[in-house]
Amino acid sequence: MEEHVGPSTHNNSKLPPTASIPLPVITSIDALTSADVRAARTSMVGTTTPDINTGALAAPSTTVVVDRNKVNLESHQLVWLDANVNNSEHEDTTVTLAGLRKIIDYTKLFDNISECKEYLKSTENGSTFLVTSGSFGQTFVPEIHEVEIIYKIYVYCGNKEFHQKWASKYSKTKNRIHIKLDELLNDLTNDVREYLKSEIAGTIMNLSGKEDQTTDVFCSWWTHTFDLLCCLPYPMDCHQKLVDTLKSYYEGKENEMKVIREFEISYEPKHAIWWYTRPTFFYAILNRSLRQHNIELIFLFGFYIKDVYYQLKDEHEKLKLKHLKEPKIKLYRGQLMAMNEIKKLKEIDGPNYIVNSCLLSTSLNRSVSLEFLKSAEKSEGLEHVFFEIDIDTRKLARPYGNISHLSYVTAEAEILFMIGVIFRITKGNVTYNNDDKVWIIKCSSSFDSILDFESAFSTGSQRRILKNSINKFWHNSTKMPTRKSEDVNMLFNELIKLFPLEEDWILSYKLCCLADIDMWHEKSTSALSQYDEAINIWLNYLKDDELNCSIDIGEIHKDIGTVYQIYTDDTNRAEEHYKMSFSYLQSAIERSTTEQEKIDILVKLISIVIECELYESLDKYDDALIYYEKAFEAAVKSKDSRWIEIACDNMIETYIKHKNDYQSALKYQLIRHEHILKDNTPQIWDDIDETSCKKAEIADSHIRLAESYILLDQYDLVKLHLTTAKELYEESGKDGRRHLSRTTEKLADIEAKLKEYGLAHEHFNMALKLHQDLLREYEGKLNNEAANSTGKEYHPWANAD
CATH class of the missing domain: 3.40.50 (Rossmann fold)
Incomplete structure (x- = not known):
């Protein structure tokens, strides 16, 4: 495809409006000098993102040199x-x-x-x-x-x-x-x-970012990396760094150089999606770096990815308003997929999740999508796959929106999803359509942890925003056993390149991330060494109110305490560091500048008390209850039901197991039940599976209440809650039958205690039949797995030599 320079020369596309700016009189964009380009860009820079001047954080612009003899930027x-x-x-x-x-x-x-x-x-x-x-x-x-x-x-x-x-x-x-x-x-x-x-x-792209694999890990480390990229307060020279790098790579290729010069002079955040949909090498490089998880390139495109995020966020709000009366939408996407991946999805037993680690394009038009898929030529080992995606605009989600009016290519009803959106596939929803000769995969939008980093950069100075964003990344993503030290090193090296004036304290986060990895691998000595080094760095910033590093010092002391408690069995040192952690975090609350920051610190305080369980391990149960009560109060202030429930769980267990105070345990069991009911309130957009899960969650809470009333010998209330739980398990469908059988058996026991022998006999028989049915199904499943077992995998290179 021939590339034209300047939007006005392309007649078949919707073009971004041209800014009115004073430019030198020229006959061709090639005549512009670098100084002219920079001057022109300075005159026309606009923003759709929070207005943050990051000049103070930036270093002189440097070109990222890419050796084209060794590195292929394209797909x-x-x-x-x-x-x-x-x-x-x-x-x-x-x-x-x-x-x-x-x-x-x-x-x-x-x-x-x-x-x-x-x-x-x-x-x-x-x-x-x-x-x-x-x-x-x-x-x-x-x-x-x-x-x-x-x-x-x-x-x-x-x-x-x-x-x-x-x-x-x-x-x-x-x-x-x-x-x-x-x-x-x-x-x-x-x-x-x-x-x-x-x-x-998108017919040769996949959802996971791996060339041969579409399924991916739920809430992956890679997704959190993009959360960080969408929040960083980028230095003003980021655009020029990308331009200079592309110029270096494509030197001698005139068509590409024309596009680069156009991007250099005319790019604005409000045109991010227009550039993404334009069929140039720019699109290809971005998608290749996304699929290959190329951290260096992704950071080079970081400011641009953030611009796309904000455009999609705006379009997402418009889409939700448009579909207030009809919030359910069906979308379509055709792509090529490896047969082994289709087989994995087809054989799932129960719900499975896929996470798109690229920008994902879909359409409202089924016939257009299907015809285009059929026109895509298959290569060896790949199959035509047609996704039918059910979306409910009322659900919380990472942004997606109709980009037709923003796109370079004239297209009707194209819906673009941001990186990190989660889709849910249930059993039986992968089938082959003989008429169309394609695989049909039906999926739906799932519960999605929306980008919670935004609270980190909504207010405050640029340093505070940068620091809060990196802290969120550390807290959310690196406490995972799947990340690699080389990825951590690469990511933080890129952060330091972006913000060299903040190198010291950014390095402390890198040390903490590497220490976390050592903890997962039970390398306690190395972990403690890196945590200590990180604290020593932060101690130099204690008087820096802008950073409020008491938060970070408190978190690191908690991690050190965990190492001593779990890996070295030194409870005295553990207690010492947990107390220091609590002290630093309480100090941080006093110095916090926003309500959101205070809530975040409260959550960290709760986690220290709940996760460490130090006083219980020391048999200091009165001290444990004092700290659990503090955690409960903090959880209530944070309005986070999840932490309220966890705090209640700890107090209930302590009161029952170690204090024999069943009445106090019941008090917190009732509080917990109240929040379970609130969190699982039926919503009109819930699908069958979500409704079943909510009913099962409420049923579990009724079982716990029944167990509390057993300890208090209040059998009428025991029967009431068991009966309610039984009805909820019955309504929750096939997946709740195991719980139903056990609950029915417990109900029969209580009815026998209450001398209701007829009901007890009926429920014992019902429980027995459920147990027998489940056992037959389990045996049948084992027989099927044995019959379907396969031989060795074939490796193409095995005989290559």
Whole structure:
């Protein structure tokens, strides 16, 4: 596709309005000097995000140098294998790197099979267009045909009839045998054009960010990384850093350089989605970095991702208002997916979740989406998959919205989802449609932890906003066993590049994250060393009211106490650090400047008391109850039902197990029950599964109340709550039958105590039948699993040597 410079030259797109700015009189954008561009941009910069001047945090602009010989910024590459590829004596077969880069920017030339094979082995992601000579191909194609990264293979030879015989056996080489160079290059160009069309439409993207895998971890570390990116107060030079890096990478490619210069002068936050939907290398680089979890590139695009987030947030609010009367929407998306991933989703037993780690495009128009999917050419191992997505606009969610009026491409009703949206798939919702020859996957929007970082940067100085954002990231994301130390190092290195003047205290967060990883791996000595180093850094900032680092020192002391309590069994040192943690956090409340910050600190105080359980481990139950009561009061102030319930749980357990005070335990059991009822209030947008879960949650609470009344010998109330629980489990459906059988059995026991023998006999029989049914189902499931067990996995490279 030919790229035009300047919005006014493209007649088939909806263009961003041009700002009215004083510019030098020029005949071409190429005539602008760097100084002109910077001056023009300064005149036209606008914002849709909070107005934060980050100049004080910034360092002089530096270009991120990308070695194009080692790094491919795009989603595809060309590999050319021919003994004569570097031989200028064969003019009729000679190709130039410059010429091939006009078709595919990232091109590698090889004149022997072994080096080519090693290179392909080292290529983990993306799609490869492979051109091979006939003599090499006859040996090489059978070895590498099944490798997933190989997208299409072209055979360039002198005897088409001979090579057609063996090449026709392989789907990736079929009908791609050429004896004329210009015909091969024309074929390659057309295939690349179709590939890029499919990529732009999302048919070769996936939800997880991994090239061969669509399912992903619920609430992943990667999602929290994007939460951070959407909150950082970016320095003013971030735009120019991205431009300079792209200029360095695409030096010598005039079409790309024109687009970069246009982006340099005309980009504004309100045009973020317009640039995302424009079919250029810009889109391809962003999506590749998202799919590959390339932290360095993602941070380079960080300011832009934040702009997209805010545009989608605005459109999300508009969409909700538009659908107040009809809040349920059905969306459609076609894409290619690996068969092994389809099989995983098809075989799920119960609900499963997928998290999109890229921006996800969908449509309100089913027929258009389906027809486009059918037009997408399948490669080996991939299947056509059609998603039918049910959305309820009343649910809390990360932003999504109708971007048709913001898009570069004229499209009706395109709905774009922000990174991190969670979708839910239930059993039986993955089927094959023989009429359309596609797999149908039905899913729905799930409970979604909306971006809670916004409270961190809604008010305060830029340093306070930066610090609160990183603290939120540490608190939310790194207490997970799945993250890697190299990812943590890379992420914080990028943060320090962005904000070099704050390097010291940013480094303290990095040390804490690495210490957390050591804790997961039970490396207590290393963890304690890094926590101590982090505290020593923060102690230098105790008088810095802008940072209020008492919060961080308190959290680190809590983590140190946990190491001593769990990993070294030194309860005295643990108690010492827990007390210091509590003291620092109480001090931080006094210095906090916003209500939200006070609530966040209260939650941290609660977690110290609840999670550590120190006094119980020391058999100091009166002290434990004093601190649990403080945690309960803090939880009530925070208005966080989750923490209120947890605080109640701890007091209930202590009163029952260690104080034999059943009346006090009942008091907190009733408070807990009140919040369970509140949290599980039926909503009109709840689907069947959500309704069932809520009923089961309330039933569980009634069971707990019944157990409390048993301790007080109040059997009439025991029967009342067990009966209510039984009815709720019956309404919750098939998944609640195990609880139903146990509850029915307990109810029969109580009825026997109350000498209601007829009811007791009836309920005993009912419980017995439920137990028998569950046992038969379990045995049947085991037999099915044994019958469906598979053999060894096939690895394409196993026989490559």
